[in-house]
Amino acid sequence: MIKIKFHGHSCFEIFSGDSNLIIDPWLSDNPLADIKPDDVKAKYILVSHGHSDHFGDALEIAKQNDGTIIAPFELATFCEQRGAAAHPMQIGGGYSFDFGHLKLTLALHGSGLIDGENIIYTGNPCGFLIQIDGKTIYHAGDTGLFGDMKLIGDKYNIDAALLPIGDNFVMGIDDAVTAVDFLKPKIAVPMHYNTFEVIKQDPNDFKIKVESKKLAEVKILQPGESVEI
Ligand code: NI
Numbered sequence: 001m002i003k004i005k006f007h008g009h010s011c012f013e014i015f016s017g018d019s020n021l022i023i024d025p026w027l028s029d030n031p032l033a034d035i036k037p038d039d040v041k042a043k044y045i046l047v048s049h050g051h052s053d054h055f056g057d058a059l060e061i062a063k064q065n066d067g068t069i070i071a072p073f074e075l076a077t078f079c080e081q082r083g084a085a086a087h088p089m090q091i092g093g094g095y096s097f098d099f100g101h102l103k104l105t106l107a108l109h110g111s112g113l114i115d116g117e118n119i120i121y122t123g124n125p126c127g128f129l130i131q132i133d134g135k136t137i138y139h140a141g142d143t144g145l146f147g148d149m150k151l152i153g154d155k156y157n158i159d160a161a162l163l164p165i166g167d168n169f170v171m172g173i174d175d176a177v178t179a180v181d182f183l184k185p186k187i188a189v190p191m192h193y194n195t196f197e198v199i200k201q202d203p204n205d206f207k208i209k210v211e212s213k214k215l216a217e218v219k220i221l222q223p224g225e226s227v228e229i
């Protein structure tokens with residue numbers, strides 16, 4: 001049994017046996033977060049791209065837990081330069097960790113890290129395809145809809161797809177419904193909405209559209225809530 005716990009925006013923890021991963025750990029400045037960085041016990045910190053609403057507290061959490069940040073090469077290198085352990089990867093590449101297998105997937109988005117008046121280049125943004133304990137979880141990161149989601153859906157039997165629906169910076173609801181059609185997950189969980197005014201969405205609209213087409217079951221999670229797969 002795997003537990004996927006939502007912490008607001010795009011942050012999720014995945015619990016499986018002794019393993020505890022956290023994805024896109026933006027907590028201290030996240031108005032929706034139900035926990036603080038100090039509360040996190042994670043051996044691996046997966047970061048999809050350099051934007052602050054995803055990179056968030058990754059460095060602090062990694063250092064506190066003797067954990068490893070897994071991120072695209074340039075972002076992982078940035079983390080190493082700031083004293084955190086990191087495992088660099090790139091899109092299309094997979095690696096077997098002690099928790100299971102992780103592959104980085106395409107994401108149509110940007111990834112610069114804003115540092116005062118400078119923008120630090122942190123490589124390409126990504127999504128995560130996580131195979132853990134016989135289950136497959138897809139966290140899309142920040143992305144627009146892309147046709148290769150169909151390839152991912154054809155090739156992998158996805159148990160849970162965590163998909164942005166906020167529009168403006170990422171997929172809106174209609175494109176996210178198409179993403180569910182392409183990915184064919186058992187469960188779809190909406191993310192990256194209602195944190196700011198510009199990404200205000202009604203997740204029930206997503207749920208009704210997906211479930212009326214019988215594409216998947218949609219689980220709307222409030223921060224602090226979990227789904228088990
Ligand atoms: Ni972003």
Ligand code: MN
Nearest residue numbers: 051053054142
């Ligand atoms: Mn974002």
